[in-house]
Ligand SMILES: Nc1ncnc2c1ncn2[C@@H]1O[C@H](COP(=O)(O)OP(=O)(O)O)[C@@H](O)[C@H]1O
């Protein structure tokens with residue numbers, strides 16, 4: 015292949031993988047918004063916890079990377095259940111804005127708690143796939159990044175099937191579209207809350223476990239995650255899972271091309287610019303329906 | 308020199324021992340330690356304060372200063388932000404009435420904080436590398452680290468003379484410090500015939516550098532120079548350099564090597580060069596004593612940033628004794644400027660604007676350890 | 682079988698229902714009529730558990746239900762077809778019918794029997810099984826809302842203004858459907874602003890004004906009641 019084309023392909027690959035991490039983060043965020051109409055600023059902290067739990071599961075329990083990642087995902091999913099039980103469920107009748115501010119408080123609590131318990135020093139989640147390279151012709155991708163993409167794609171398919179085909183998935187969609195109608199149909203709204211937070215926090219943790227080995231982790235890393243998540247969610251449309259998928263991949267690829275052909279210093283600004291352009295063109299995001307009155 | 312310092316220490320200990328019984332109840336000398344203790348720089352701030360604590364313990368075990376006054380650290384969190392640095396310094400001066408201030412680990416904080424301390428309190432700036440910290444400093448302000456200009460002078464000499472490179476590319480943090488770095492090295496390295504093939508800036512909260520590194524790899528330079536002041540980003544960059552398939556030489560920016568970075572970067576940092584004021588295998592007895600004390604008190608490995616913290620305490624303690632005063636800042640500053648100080652990092656002198664002159668060592672990661680290169 | 686006694690309801694500090702008592706006897710059709718804002722919907726929401734009464738009791742089959750969760754109330758056989766249908770606009774007809782059965786009261790018709798019955802009552806829904814609720818006509822949406830309710834196997838079915846927004850021909854069909862449900866043993870509590878229609882379907886009626894029951898009588902007597910005639914029958 016010609017040099018320029020190789021470089022372009024490489025950058026698009028880089029972007030797709032980064033985009034998939036954004037998708038995993040944004041999916042939980044958009045799920046919680048879509049089903050429960052909650053904007054959860056603490057979502058990034060569950061990503062952070064996923065990465066740290068993976069680190070400690072490997073270190074303290076002696077687990078291999080994959081088992082540690084699974085344990086972390088399940089552990090944080092349980093924390094999601096607790097966060098709902100003691101935090102979001104009791105607040106459900108409050109104004110949306112109150113809930114949003116409270117979630118900001120929860121984020122601070124988890125970050126500071128993280129600094130206290132995990133220490134401020136950065137940590138590295140070791141993975142046997144981190145440095146192994148999968149050569150796809152002249153294009154280079156590490157095994158870890160292939161894993162991120164493959165697991166991300168698989169999880170999205172499973173999530174799609176869960177939401178479309180299972181009884182619980184249907185109850186979640188019903189709650190999303192008409193909470194009162196759902197309650198009068200017999201949907202146990204509290205269980206829907208529980209399952210939604212469990213799935214969303216589990217997804218965030220899975221993203222943390224997968225992305226952990228590609229960078230360093232520290233207790234404030236959740237701020238980065240939630241920022242990326244929100245860009246994607248706004249881009250794709252609040253509450254839309256296909257929107258999170260397309261939005262995440264677009265953001266990843268655009269950042270990679272901007273970084274690769276202009277400058278990484280601009281990549282972030284370009285992320286924000288595409289949001290503005292998309293919102294001017296489609297105020298509810300690429301896949302967003304107008305919000306119900 | 309060594310003999311002299313041992314002599315000095317012994318004498319000091321003697322005097323101290325003689326007077327301690329009488330003077331033990333005196334007011335401590337209170338030193339404000341303003342450092343990033345939360346947020347992304349929290350780990351670096353922790354290492355810095357630990358380094359100071361260890362040296363304070365040594366000084367106090369030897370009888371403190373001014374005939375038996377103990378040193379006491381009062382810590383403040385600047386969160387790595389200029390605004391927080393300013394408010395911490397104000398609190399230290401106005402509310403807590405501390406005797407001296409040690410701070411300025413990041414240049415952005417040092418540059419704003421110096422305006423609060425100007426003509427009010429004696430201030431030691433530490434790892435900040437921006438030339439303006441001292442160039443636009445004040446009569447009672449000193450800075451220990453070499454400026455980025457001094458560093459780049461020494462480092463580019465090493466690079467040109469020893470590394471046999473024909474081309475180089477940079478990946479640099481996008482701030483005042485980073486831009487100055489690139490400007491300096493592009494000029495200095497071009498002068499000795501190394502071709503500069505590119506520079507990529509990144510932001511201080513980026514976590515993925517593969518796009519920039521892919522681009523640099525495509526330019527195929529003999530070496531990539533990594534300017535990273537924060538340990539987490541640094542380690543990520545060193546790992547990702549290998550992960551994008553680059554196999555050339557990696558050069559780490561001056562003054563940012565620490566054991567944690569080595570641990571986090573794994574094999575990616577093996578053989579990588581940097582320069583430091585801290586010669587890791589130095590046998591200086593003061594350094595050894597500090598390392599021993601540090602390891603006794605803390606879990607982290609002693610680091611360069613910690614040794615700069617320790618040096619600030621050492622210079623202050625010796626100068627306060629020599630001047631016979633803490634609060635007469637004019638006298639104390641005159642004393643600091645007018646003498647050579649024997650510290651754990653070797654001998655230090657200060658010029659008219661308070662800038663330290665000290666040794667700069669070339670170091671390399673060998674078998675997962677920071678080692679000096681001679 | 683369904684009995685509300687001395688119910689009071691407030692939204693925040695504002696009391697909207699005052700000492701309300703209603704009895705819906707087994708197998709009968711009872712209607713609750715009143716003008717807009719009288720509090721009819723609030724009464725049904727309170728029975729369904731969406732709103733908690735500040736005082737009073739609601740007994741179904743002799744058991745108190747006023748502290749139960751909405752889905753548990755449905756399991757006892759008390760089912761509501763809400764005002765405005767409250768359908769899930771992006772979900773298919775089949776999915777609505779499936780969800781309708783998730784908390785079905787056990788006993789009586791099996792799920793398969795109910796499904797067959799629903800499609801017999803509303804054959805159009807069978808044709809439109811895969812269509813999204815949001816794309817149905819107003820009449821079809823009301824049919825779907827009733828079908829969803831029937832799937833819950835109600836013993837007592839509450840309908841909140843089912844005629845709202847329907848064309849006259851659809852209103853007749855609706856009346857037939859309500860009659861058919863009642864003939865099949867389902868007790869009905871019908872809330873309507875169309876007082877004439879409601880009283881013609883009902884055995885008994887209650888008139889609600891600003892949160893208080895002001896008149897209570899047999900439906901045919903109410904049709905003749907001068908105060909009802911003047912206020913609600915436009916005579
Ligand atoms: N969620 C609510 N919050 C506050 N007030 C309400 C709410 N819902 C209804 N109301 C008020 O309660 C009263 C009764 O309303 P409603 O039960 O809907 O009456 P109806 O169904 O007879 O038209 C009205 O004055 C209405 O404004």
Ligand SMILES: [Mg+2]
Nearest residue numbers: 721722723764
């Ligand atoms: Mg109503």
